[in-house]
Every structure is written in structure tokens, then in C-alpha cells.
Amino acid sequence: MTSPPSRRRRATVHDVATEAGVSRGTVGRVINGDGYVSASAREAIEAAIKKVGYVPNTAARTLVMQRSQAVGFIVHEPHSLFLEDPNIGEILLGANTALSASDYQMVCLIVDSDRDTERVARYLSGGFVDGVIIVSARQDDPITRVVERLSLPAAFVGHPPDLGTAAFVGIDNRGSARTITTRLLETGRTRVGMIAAALDRDSGADRLAGFTEALGARFDPTLVEPVPLYSYRAGLEGMRALLAREPLVDGVFAASDAVAAGALEALREAGRSVPEDVGVVGFDDSAWATRCQPPLSTVHQPAAGLGQRAAESVLRQVDGAEPEVDQIVLETPIVWRGSA
Amino acid sequence: MTSPPSRRRRATVHDVATEAGVSRGTVGRVINGDGYVSASAREAIEAAIKKVGYVPNTAARTLVMQRSQAVGFIVHEPHSLFLEDPNIGEILLGANTALSASDYQMVCLIVDSDRDTERVARYLSGGFVDGVIIVSARQDDPITRVVERLSLPAAFVGHPPDLGTAAFVGIDNRGSARTITTRLLETGRTRVGMIAAALDRDSGADRLAGFTEALGARFDPTLVEPVPLYSYRAGLEGMRALLAREPLVDGVFAASDAVAAGALEALREAGRSVPEDVGVVGFDDSAWATRCQPPLSTVHQPAAGLGQRAAESVLRQVDGAEPEVDQIVLETPIVWRGSA
DNA sequence: AGGGAATGTGTGCACGTGCACACACGCGAA
DNA sequence: TTCGCGTGTGTGCACGTGCACACATTCCCT
Incomplete structure (x- = not known):
């Protein structure tokens, strides 16, 4: 009863624990599936989770784990080539497919103005993403600099950035x-x-x-x-x-x-x-x-493949691989139809 | 020197405080701009922030504030009408403009498969967003149900959901x-x-x-x-x-x-x-x-306007307004060109 | 019988931040 | 002197989670 418009308090591990008559630690073990838990405790906890409608608080988990299980997809186009260029959409879906398969969330960030640039830089700095896929970066791009400064795992699509050490995926x-x-x-x-x-x-x-x-x-x-x-x-x-x-x-x-x-x-x-x-x-x-x-x-430009490979590169880097091994150029087969 | 591939530890308020020779509390007051701070302390702290390259950890802030300053933009299309329908891109940019103006980050979430549905539901539950804009929701949509259960501020674009109480923005x-x-x-x-x-x-x-x-x-x-x-x-x-x-x-x-x-x-x-x-x-x-x-x-379909109005509605709800006052139908002027 | 695994459970600390509170100082008025 | 007030600063707690550690019980092997 703090204030009527505020949404109701979310259930936490603690609520689950008291509901199931065990301690927080045991609840954590059930949720993360490691360690020894007796069958009776497991059942009681699972029932309690259902009952109180518990969902883990990702912000807290991110804080303690230093991992957000999310990857940013940054589109940096002056006005909205975003709309006109069908490749970008395809790259995006390709990346989403790969990230989804590894249980990562894709977070699509549009940079449309200088104001956006600053905010996105803050967002990246905030630890909300474990890595980024950058489409069509510009020369001397502030976003690119932020990424470098944070040494955030990154993959560039389309063209290598100024520094030759970063991962990129492109075509010839x-x-x-x-x-x-x-x-x-x-x-x-x-x-x-x-x-x-x-x-x-x-x-x-x-x-x-x-x-x-x-x-x-x-x-x-x-x-x-x-x-x-x-x-x-x-x-x-x-x-x-x-x-x-x-x-x-x-x-x-x-x-x-x-x-x-x-x-x-x-x-x-x-x-x-x-x-x-x-x-x-x-x-x-x-x-x-x-x-x-x-x-x-x-x-044929394999746009979905570009997105997919970029995502895979970022995931490898998140797992500690070196970026420079990932400088990939995809094949571009010719499709012959009726116009020539 | 923990492990070479790990990215270097981020600077925290604590680092800034020791660098500037003050306490965490004073640093916080400078960052959030309230309370009394002496001019000398302020200068020292600002210099220290620059020197150590401090950026606030958004996850920690989200945890304690129960606010993420981010709004989700959920596109739920079976395969990728996303690519073909230019309206969606325009709605997205319109929403981004409005959110950007209020210093909110837009997080674009693509739901392309059942697996995505589950993951996005977890993401929303995790407290990473303060509200959502939902484009082309389906009947009996699991995402919609999650949003209801969390009583997350939401605005639907295109058509009202089954329940008549939610905010929506559309055309006639x-x-x-x-x-x-x-x-x-x-x-x-x-x-x-x-x-x-x-x-x-x-x-x-x-x-x-x-x-x-x-x-x-x-x-x-x-x-x-x-x-x-x-x-x-x-x-x-x-x-x-x-x-x-x-x-x-x-x-x-x-x-x-x-x-x-x-x-x-x-x-x-x-x-x-x-x-x-x-x-x-x-x-x-x-x-x-x-x-x-x-x-x-x-x-003329005012797609950018739809996105903008939806974003504004979500922001009002985040500030505690009731959703049902926001059921908006925008004007659709006719544009007469040469084809008839 | 006693020591050490294997199994099961509870507790304290840390993550980085905001906020409430306590405290310190100088100054003027009762 | 003592009180109150304005200004400036430090500290403890809470947010919700994961993890390391401590502890408890059972069982098997020597």
C-alpha cells in the first residue's frame, strides 16, 4: 500500500524460500540446476515458484555475474537508411537467429541523432550488453570509440573499422x-x-x-x-x-x-x-x-549470413576468444536471371 | 591481472572517491546533482571522474532504483514482415524520437520464433525495461499475457488487445x-x-x-x-x-x-x-x-506519429498515469496523386 | 569403531548504486 | 553557554542475486 499506481512488488528468491520452507541458497541451487538438492526440496521449491510467480531479476543477476546475456545490435545511419536498405533488416534477423540459438537476447539500438549517440554510449557503458554488432560504422565514430575504451567484444559488419585488430564480417x-x-x-x-x-x-x-x-x-x-x-x-x-x-x-x-x-x-x-x-x-x-x-x-549478398557470422564472432569473444581471428569474407554467388 | 582475456575492471564511485579524496556519498551527490557540495570537492570529483573514466553501472542503478530508463519495442511478426512492411520501420523511428527526447533508451526486441517468445518474456520479467510498445500483437499472445501479469506499462500500436483497458494508438x-x-x-x-x-x-x-x-x-x-x-x-x-x-x-x-x-x-x-x-x-x-x-x-498513414504517440503514452504510464485515457486514433489525410 | 567421502542445507559476503541518517563545523540569537 | 540552523561530508543499509564457505547427516571402507 505504498502508492496505488505503483506496480506490485515482484517476488524474489526470498519469497520463494519462505513459501517452500527452505533457505535462499537451496532455491538458488534449484534455479541454476547445480549442486545437490533433495527431491522433496526441489518439488516444494518448484511449486512455490509457480505459486508466487517468481521470475529472476535480471538486473541483480547482471550485477553480480557481470554478464547480461544480451548483445547490442547497433544501426548507425544518419536518417533512416534503415528503412530503405533491405540488407540491414536481413542482417538483423540473421544475427537474431544466431543469438537466439545461444540463448542471448538481441537488443537493437538505433542511433539517429547526436543525442542518441550519447545515450547509446551510456547504455553500452552501463553493462547492459556483453558485446555489440555494429553495422555500417563511420570513420572516427564516437560509438566505436566507446566500444574500444570498454574493450567490449564487438564485430563490425560490412567494413573493418580503422583499427585492424577488430573482428569484422563482410563481402568482397x-x-x-x-x-x-x-x-x-x-x-x-x-x-x-x-x-x-x-x-x-x-x-x-x-x-x-x-x-x-x-x-x-x-x-x-x-x-x-x-x-x-x-x-x-x-x-x-x-x-x-x-x-x-x-x-x-x-x-x-x-x-x-x-x-x-x-x-x-x-x-x-x-x-x-x-x-x-x-x-x-x-x-x-x-x-x-x-x-x-x-x-x-x-x-547475391548473403545478408542473413553476415548477421549470423557477426553474432557468432561476438559470442566467441564473450567466451574469451581473440577477435583478430575473425576477419571473415563471405562468398557472393552470381544469380543469373532474365535481365542480361 | 586475473585473466588476460577478461576486460579490465570498470571504475566505480569508490574509485572516484579515493581518487578525489572524498567519500562515496559526495561523489553520488555530484553525479546526481542534488544536496550540498562545496566547489572544491565538486571540482576534484569531476576531475577524478574524467581521470579514471568513470561511467555509472546501469545494472546497479536499475536494481536500487527499480527504474531502467529503457522501453522495449516489441515486433512480433511470424517470419519477417518486418522487412517488407515499411510502416514498422517508421513506427520504430517515431517511437525512438519520442523516447530519445525524454532520455529513455529504446530497446528493440524481435520475436521471430517460439524460442524468442520465451526469452523475451524472461527479458521483460527481468526488469530491463520500464514499459513496452507492442506492434501487431496477436490474439492470446504470450507476450501480451506476460505484460499483463507484470502490469508493465504498455501501449499497443495498430489495434487494441482483447482487454479494453490497455492503451493503444491506431488509425481508422x-x-x-x-x-x-x-x-x-x-x-x-x-x-x-x-x-x-x-x-x-x-x-x-x-x-x-x-x-x-x-x-x-x-x-x-x-x-x-x-x-x-x-x-x-x-x-x-x-x-x-x-x-x-x-x-x-x-x-x-x-x-x-x-x-x-x-x-x-x-x-x-x-x-x-x-x-x-x-x-x-x-x-x-x-x-x-x-x-x-x-x-x-x-x-496517408502517419506511421511515425503512431510510434511517437505510443511512446508518449508509455512514458505517461511510467509516471503513474492511468492507461485507459490513451486510446488514440490519428488522422489519415488522403494524398491525391496521378493514379486516379 | 573411526575417518573420510558423498550428499544435502543454511549463512555471509560481494556486486555498485541511491538514499536516509548521523555527524561536524561555523554563526547568530536567546 | 546553549540552542538552532544552514552547509558540507561520511557511513550504513537496501536492492536481489550468485557463490564460497561452514555445517549436518548418512554411508562405506579400512
Whole structure:
């Protein structure tokens, strides 16, 4: 009867103990399943737990164990690429699957503003998570620095951080881009261009580099159309610009499936048929790829696998393994559909 | 020097106190900013905090305060509608904004399997969150039951739970569907159909009900094509089926923008032009709406606002307010673009 | 018969924090 | 002097848990 709106007091081990007529220690042994407990005591305690509706207080357990059985999943995107990039969602689910299998709770933390940065840093410092998975960290990121300072087990997805010692899981953007461009050239195209997105990010720059390598001596910079984002609209406008400048283009490597979808629309506007007049390939193998008309030939990005491997790396580090053994590059098979 | 892989011990108030030559109590007063502290002590303590790199241990604070300054955001979707439904991401960001403004941490919990359900229930029971925002709860949901049992402050987004006493924030699906259907009829269409998705969920059923009401005596059940999901593919296939059965259809209300996008593709296949031959309207005003050709006329769903209002409701309840005053229905203005 | 396992149970301490209380000091008024 | 008050500081307890230790009982082996 302290104050009416306050929720009722939670049952503790002590309540269970008095209810079952034993001591706290015995109750603890039953809950954690170790040590010797007589059958009669066990039964009495289990009944008491049910009766008083006992659930362990995780905060207290975390405090004494120095372990929270939770791992943070940090998404640090300026506004909300979170919404547009289907990969992030897939990475998240992959990580959740792996953590769930080891009975860890995933805690998803969105960093959307500077205010968030500070709060998340406090949260991490507070010992609420045993480790973190970091997606798309920036250079000189305050969150990254906090993680280093706490020497919190961490795994980066997508790109290694500045320091070479941390664990990361990624794909070979450059090699994959080179491979699919080569495949596109093998279909007999002679003037192959690229809609190169997000050149300020490693993934974007690497994909362009791979494209350039594949073309070798045939590379012609006027066939590269840079656009700011991995978005449908960027693809639409980029393709329009490319067509206006180079009407004879007969092949296009789009930096992502969303960009490719926009490019297909621009080609349709211009009356070009795909793949007859122009071959188009994308990158990601996201939902866009099968939703397009014709469906896209693209590079499969194993997003769920990235999340899963990152989670496994963090769990290994929580168990005391060294991070640097975990620098993993996953395979990116090419999926050939109808667009080239 | 206990064990090399273990991370170094965190600094505590005690370390700060000895470093600054004062007692724990004084340090606490500086950190929490109440009580009398001399200027000299304050300076010494602030310097000591910087020097030893002190950050409060949130677990300990949670334990003693019975407050975690965190709110759970629970997404309970069978497989991963999470990825496909852009509304969920927007709701999430809206909630994060509101919580962030009150200096609360949002903790996003994904429930993807039965195993997750159990673990999340334990997590909630553990006192790691002061309240929860629940998106798309199911009937007889175990998570919902846990929340009730703990009498944890909660707000449901989308639809009220079985019990009428809990807080929820939603939109008037039926009224909005009725309004946009009426607008579509006012453009002079005579045979207006609907691609009705997800009839097993309240939102889907309510949108169909609104459509039916708008047509009144003119309602013809053969013009309703039910499809399972709010997806592009469902829209594509649904529209094909509807066209095959009713070639004279000249207006379509699609249950979501993704469905409408699929319908546009089917109409294009069939050689119908939009909006000349057939008027199409959608629902959600998501990214699909502006990405389509022509851009969609649709019902604006204030997803970010839903998240924000839900968060505010939870925070009010944490402060002791009664939940039942928070049963909020947000406005859903119609956005008229080119597709009808 | 006596010593030592094996089995079963209770108690004290620690985790790091907030808060209530006690205490110390200087000063002015009764 | 003695009391009260404002200011500044130290200490003990509580939060709920896990774990190490101490203790109690039984049983077997020498």
C-alpha cells in the first residue's frame, strides 16, 4: 500500500524460500540446476515458484555475474537508411537467429541523432550488453570509440573499422563487381556502362573499382554515371542521364538492385527492351531482383549470413576468444536471371 | 591481472572517491546533482571522474532504483514482415524520437520464433525495461499475457488487445477506406473493385468493410479479389485474376501501396493505361507511392506519429498515469496523386 | 569403531548504486 | 553557554542475486 499506481512488488528468491520452507541458497541451487538438492526440496521449491510467480531479476543477476546475456545490435545511419536498405533488416534477423540459438537476447539500438549517440554510449557503458554488432560504422565514430575504451567484444559488419585488430564480417565488393561485369561482357555487349552509387562509402567505391578492373583497357569514364544513393530514384535519373549522353550503351551494371530497378524504368521510358537492346545487372539479390520486369541478374549478398557470422564472432569473444581471428569474407554467388 | 582475456575492471564511485579524496556519498551527490557540495570537492570529483573514466553501472542503478530508463519495442511478426512492411520501420523511428527526447533508451526486441517468445518474456520479467510498445500483437499472445501479469506499462500500436483497458494508438482503417473509395467513385468510375489483402488481420478486414460501405447498394462481391499478404506479388497476381474475371473494371482500391504497385504492373501487362482506363488508389502513403508510375493516390498513414504517440503514452504510464485515457486514433489525410 | 567421502542445507559476503541518517563545523540569537 | 540552523561530508543499509564457505547427516571402507 505504498502508492496505488505503483506496480506490485515482484517476488524474489526470498519469497520463494519462505513459501517452500527452505533457505535462499537451496532455491538458488534449484534455479541454476547445480549442486545437490533433495527431491522433496526441489518439488516444494518448484511449486512455490509457480505459486508466487517468481521470475529472476535480471538486473541483480547482471550485477553480480557481470554478464547480461544480451548483445547490442547497433544501426548507425544518419536518417533512416534503415528503412530503405533491405540488407540491414536481413542482417538483423540473421544475427537474431544466431543469438537466439545461444540463448542471448538481441537488443537493437538505433542511433539517429547526436543525442542518441550519447545515450547509446551510456547504455553500452552501463553493462547492459556483453558485446555489440555494429553495422555500417563511420570513420572516427564516437560509438566505436566507446566500444574500444570498454574493450567490449564487438564485430563490425560490412567494413573493418580503422583499427585492424577488430573482428569484422563482410563481402568482397570489388571482386564481386569484377565478376558480374565480366559475365555481362561475355554476353557480347560492347558499350557497357555503370551507374555508380554512394562513392563516398567503401562499398560504392569498391564496386566501381571492380567494374573498372573488369573492363581493363576498354574502360571509358564517360560511361560511368555517379549517383548519390543506392535508391530507385537515383537509378532512374542516373540511367536517363547516361542514355542522354551515350545512346549506344548496350549494357549497364547498376550498383544495387534498387538502382537497377530505376534504370529499368528509364530504359522502358526510352523504348529500349531488356535484355534484347540493353543488358542490366544489379547487386544485392534483394526483394527488388525478383520483383522487376524482367527479373534481375545480380550478385547475391548473403545478408542473413553476415548477421549470423557477426553474432557468432561476438559470442566467441564473450567466451574469451581473440577477435583478430575473425576477419571473415563471405562468398557472393552470381544469380543469373532474365535481365542480361 | 586475473585473466588476460577478461576486460579490465570498470571504475566505480569508490574509485572516484579515493581518487578525489572524498567519500562515496559526495561523489553520488555530484553525479546526481542534488544536496550540498562545496566547489572544491565538486571540482576534484569531476576531475577524478574524467581521470579514471568513470561511467555509472546501469545494472546497479536499475536494481536500487527499480527504474531502467529503457522501453522495449516489441515486433512480433511470424517470419519477417518486418522487412517488407515499411510502416514498422517508421513506427520504430517515431517511437525512438519520442523516447530519445525524454532520455529513455529504446530497446528493440524481435520475436521471430517460439524460442524468442520465451526469452523475451524472461527479458521483460527481468526488469530491463520500464514499459513496452507492442506492434501487431496477436490474439492470446504470450507476450501480451506476460505484460499483463507484470502490469508493465504498455501501449499497443495498430489495434487494441482483447482487454479494453490497455492503451493503444491506431488509425481508422474502415473510415479511411470508405473515404478514399468514395473519392475514387467521384472520378466517375462505374465498376470499382478491390484487391483485399490480409483479411485475417483487423486492418485488412476493416479496409474491406470500409470499401463495402462506400459502395453501398452498388457493392458487387465478384469485384473483390482477396489476397493473403500486403505484398507486391499479391497485388500483381490479384489484379491479373480480377482482370480475367471482370475485364470491364475501371477502378481499383488496393489494400496497400505495395499491392497497388503490383496491380499497376498487371494493368501494364494487360495494356490498360492508368488513370485513363483504370483508376487505382492505395493505402499507406509509403515509399511505394511516389516510386510508382504514375505515382499513387493513397491514404496517408502517419506511421511515425503512431510510434511517437505510443511512446508518449508509455512514458505517461511510467509516471503513474492511468492507461485507459490513451486510446488514440490519428488522422489519415488522403494524398491525391496521378493514379486516379 | 573411526575417518573420510558423498550428499544435502543454511549463512555471509560481494556486486555498485541511491538514499536516509548521523555527524561536524561555523554563526547568530536567546 | 546553549540552542538552532544552514552547509558540507561520511557511513550504513537496501536492492536481489550468485557463490564460497561452514555445517549436518548418512554411508562405506579400512
